Amino acid sequence: MRFLFKTDYEDDIKLIPHSGYVVSYGILLAFLLIAPFVLSSYLVSQLVFVCIYAMVGVGLMILTGFTGQASLGHAAFLAIGAYTAAYLQQYNVPFPVYFLAGGLLTGVVGALVGFPALRLTGIYLVIATISFAFIVEEVLARWESVTHGNEGMRVKTLSLFGQAVPQNGPTFYYLCLAVLTLTIVGTLNLLRSPTGRAFVAIRDSETAARSMGVNVSLYKVKSFAISAAITGLAGVLFAHKLSFISPEMFTLQLSIEFIIVILIGGAFSLHGAVLGAIFLVMIDPFLTYLKDDLPGIIAGIAATFGADSITAGKIHGNVAAVASANGLKGAIYGVIIVLFVLFEPLGLYGRWLKIKLFFQLFPLYKRATFKRQKIYVKSERNR
Amino acid sequence: MLDFVQQLVSGIALGCVYGLIALGFVLIYKATEVVNFAQGDLMMLGGFFAFTFIGMLGLNYWLGFAGAVAAMALFGMLAERVVVRPILGYPQFSIIMATIGLGYFLRSVVGMIWGTDDFKIETPFSDGVLRIGSLVLAYDKLSVIAATIILCALLYLFFNRTTLGTAMRASSENMLAAYYMGIPVKRVVSIVWAIAAAVATAAGVLLAPITFIHSNVGLVLGLKAFPAAVLGGFGSIPGAVVGGVLIGVIESMAGFYLPQGWKDVAPYIVLLVVLLLKPEGLFGVHMRKKV
Numbered sequence: 001m002r003f004l005f006k007t008d009y010e011d012d013i014k015l016i017p018h019s020g021y022v023v024s025y026g027i028l029l030a031f032l033l034i035a036p037f038v039l040s041s042y043l044v045s046q047l048v049f050v051c052i053y054a055m056v057g058v059g060l061m062i063l064t065g066f067t068g069q070a071s072l073g074h075a076a077f078l079a080i081g082a083y084t085a086a087y088l089q090q091y092n093v094p095f096p097v098y099f100l101a102g103g104l105l106t107g108v109v110g111a112l113v114g115f116p117a118l119r120l121t122g123i124y125l126v127i128a129t130i131s132f133a134f135i136v137e138e139v140l141a142r143w144e145s146v147t148h149g150n151e152g153m154r155v156k157t158l159s160l161f162g163q164a165v166p167q168n169g170p171t172f173y174y175l176c177l178a179v180l181t182l183t184i185v186g187t188l189n190l191l192r193s194p195t196g197r198a199f200v201a202i203r204d205s206e207t208a209a210r211s212m213g214v215n216v217s218l219y220k221v222k223s224f225a226i227s228a229a230i231t232g233l234a235g236v237l238f239a240h241k242l243s244f245i246s247p248e249m250f251t252l253q254l255s256i257e258f259i260i261v262i263l264i265g266g267a268f269s270l271h272g273a274v275l276g277a278i279f280l281v282m283i284d285p286f287l288t289y290l291k292d293d294l295p296g297i298i299a300g301i302a303a304t305f306g307a308d309s310i311t312a313g314k315i316h317g318n319v320a321a322v323a324s325a326n327g328l329k330g331a332i333y334g335v336i337i338v339l340f341v342l343f344e345p346l347g348l349y350g351r352w353l354k355i356k357l358f359f360q361l362f363p364l365y366k367r368a369t370f371k372r373q374k375i376y377v378k379s380e381r382n383r
Numbered sequence: 384m385l386d387f388v389q390q391l392v393s394g395i396a397l398g399c400v401y402g403l404i405a406l407g408f409v410l411i412y413k414a415t416e417v418v419n420f421a422q423g424d425l426m427m428l429g430g431f432f433a434f435t436f437i438g439m440l441g442l443n444y445w446l447g448f449a450g451a452v453a454a455m456a457l458f459g460m461l462a463e464r465v466v467v468r469p470i471l472g473y474p475q476f477s478i479i480m481a482t483i484g485l486g487y488f489l490r491s492v493v494g495m496i497w498g499t500d501d502f503k504i505e506t507p508f509s510d511g512v513l514r515i516g517s518l519v520l521a522y523d524k525l526s527v528i529a530a531t532i533i534l535c536a537l538l539y540l541f542f543n544r545t546t547l548g549t550a551m552r553a554s555s556e557n558m559l560a561a562y563y564m565g566i567p568v569k570r571v572v573s574i575v576w577a578i579a580a581a582v583a584t585a586a587g588v589l590l591a592p593i594t595f596i597h598s599n600v601g602l603v604l605g606l607k608a609f610p611a612a613v614l615g616g617f618g619s620i621p622g623a624v625v626g627g628v629l630i631g632v633i634e635s636m637a638g639f640y641l642p643q644g645w646k647d648v649a650p651y652i653v654l655l656v657v658l659l660l661k662p663e664g665l666f667g668v669h670m671r672k673k674v
Contacts, residue, residue: 116655124662127613130651327492330494
C-alpha cells in the first residue's frame with residue numbers, strides 16, 4: 001500500500017498525485033490511440049458515442065454531481081449545440097468557429113436557465129428543467145425557417161483545415177477523443193480551483209456555503225452555464241456523428257439517458273461520467289449479442305440437463321421470443337436503474353473504489369466504510 | 384360562446400384526469416416526500432388491467448373496474464415494498480431515479496405483454512350525449528368530472544374523519560414523531576401507495592373512452608400532471624385537483640384559440656411562470672428552513 005504524505009495544500013490538489021497515475025493513464029491513452037487499428041469499425045463508432053456521452057456526462061457531473069443541482073433537461077442543451085452547428089454550417093462557417101459558437105450559445109442559454117433556477121430546489125428544479133426541455137423541443141419543431149421543423153436538418157461532413165473528416169473514419173474518433181480529454185482535464189482544473197470548491201460547498205450545504213462567503217447565486221449560474229456549454233460542444237460532435245438531426249431525437253428519454261450515465265457511473269467523480277457512458281453505449285451491442293446467442297445457450301444448457309430435443313427446441317423458441325420482444329431494452333434500463341439505486345448508489349466507480357480498498361486493506365476491509373446515512377426527519381420540504 | 388363552453392367542458396374533463404394523477408403525486412409526496420415519476424405509468428397499468436378484465440375476459444364494467452382498482456392497490460403496495468421502502472431516507476434524487484426506472488420497466492413490460500397498439504374499453508358512457516339546448520356534452524366527459532368529484536369527497540372524508548387518515552396526516556408531518564406516537568409508519572406508507580395506485584387506476588379507466596390507452600399514455604399524461612401538482616402547491620390535495628382542472632382548461636383553450644403547437648407547451652409555460660412567481664403554488668404553505 002502506498003502512503004501519500006501531503007504537507008501543504010499544493011500537494012492536496014495535485015492533478016497527478018503519484019507516478020502510478022502516469023503509468024495507468026498512459027497505458028489507457030496508448031490503448032485508445034491504437035484502438036482504430038485493432039478494433040472493428042463498429043466498435044470504434046461506438047467509442048465515438050462513448051466520447052460524446054462522456055462529455056455530456058462530465059457536463060452533467062459538474063451540475064448534478066458537484067453543485068448538487070439536478071437537471072432532466074440536458075437533451076435540450078445538446079439539441080441547441082447540434083442545431084447551432086447545423087445552422088452555421090449552411091453559411092460555410094469553418095468548424096472551429098461553429099464548434100466554439102455552439103458551446104458559447106449553449107452556455108449563454110444555460111446561464112439564462114440558471115437564473116430562474118436559483119429560486120428552485122430539489123423536485124421543483126427537476127420539473128422546471130423538464131419543462132424547459134419540452135419547450136425547446138417544441139420550438140425546434142415549429143421554428144421552421146431556422147430548424148426545418150420536423151423534417152430535420154442534414155449535417156454536412158465535417159471539414160477541418162480543408163480536409164474532409166468523415167464521421168466513420170479514425171480522424172473523427174481522434175477528434176472526439178481529443179475534445180473529451182481536453183474537457184476532462186479542463187474540468188479537473190476547474191474543480192481544484194476556487195470555483196470548483198465553491199460548487200462542492202454549495203452541494204454539501206447551501207447555508208454553510210453562504211455563511212462562508214460563497215456567492216451562491218453566482219456560482220449556481222456559473223455551474224449551469226459551464227455544464228450547458230460542455231453539453232453544447234458535445235452536441236456539435238453529436239450532430240456530425242449522426243449527420244442528420246431532428247427534434248424527436250432530443251426528447252426526455254435522452255435526458256434520462258444522460259442522468260443514467262452519471263447515476264450508473266457514480267455521481268461523485270469524473271471517472272463516473274466515463275464509466276457510465278461506456279456502460280450505456282455498450283449495452284446496445286450486448287443486447288444484440290443476447291438476442292442472437294442467448295436462446296442457443298439456454299437450449300444447450302437445457303439439453304445437457306436431460307431435456308429432449310423437442311423441449312429444447314421449445315425453450316429455444318420461447319427465449320428467442322422474449323429476447324427479441326419490443327421494448328426489452330426499456331425494461332432492462334428500468335431494472336438496471338432500480339438495481340443501481342438500491343444496491344450500488346455509488347455506481348460503477350464506487351464499486352471499483354470498494355474493490356480497490358478491499359485489497360489495499362486486506363483483511364481489514366469494513367463494509368460500513370461506504371454506508372449511506374439515512375435521514376428520516378423532513379428536510380427537503382422546509383428549505 | 385357555444386364553442387367556448389364545449390372547450391371548457393372538455394378541458395375540465397381532461398383536467399380532472401390530470402388532477403387525479405396529480406392527486407396520486409401529492410398523496411405519495413405528502414406521506415413520504417417521494418415524488419413518484421411512475422404515477423402516470425401506474426395509471427396506464429391500471430387501464431390495461433381494466434382492459435383485460437372488461438375487454439378480454441368479458442366481465443361487467445363495474446366488476447372489471449373494481450377488480451382493476453383492487454389489483455392495482457396491491458400492485459402499488461408491492462412497488463412501494465420492493466422499490467421505495469429500502470431507499471426511504473436517502474437523498475431525494477436517488478428516489479426519483481428509482482421511480483423513473485420503475486416507470487421505464489412498466490412501460491416496456493406492458494408493451495411486451497399487451498403490444499403497443501391503442502386499446503379501447505367499452506363503457507356504459509362510451510357513446511351518448513347530453514343535450515342542453517344546442518349544447519352537446521358527451522357522457523364520457525361528464526362521467527370523468529362526476530367521478531372526480533365523488534373521489535375527492537371520499538378522500539376528504541377519509542383524511543379528516545377516519546383514524547387511518549389522521550395517522551397518514553401525522554406521518555406526513557413528521558415520520559419520526561409519528562413513529563414515536565405508535566403509528567405503524569411503514570404500513571401507513573404502503574397504504575398510501577395503495578390509495579395512490581387505486582386513484583390512478585380510476586383515472587386510467589375513466590380516461591379510456593376519451594383517449595385510447597396505449598403503453599406510453601402514462602408518460603404523456605403523467606408529465607402533464609406535474610404542472611397541475613405544482614400549480615396547486617405540491618402537497619395540497621384540493622390544490623392538485625384545482626391545478627389539474629386549470630391546466631386542462633388552459634391546454635384545451637390554447638389548442639382552440641392559439642396557433643398549432645401552443646397546446647402542448649402551454650402547460651409547461653404556465654408551470655415555469657408559476658415556479659418563478661409563486662413557487663409554493665396556489666394552495667401551498669411556504670415553510671422556512673431552520674438552520
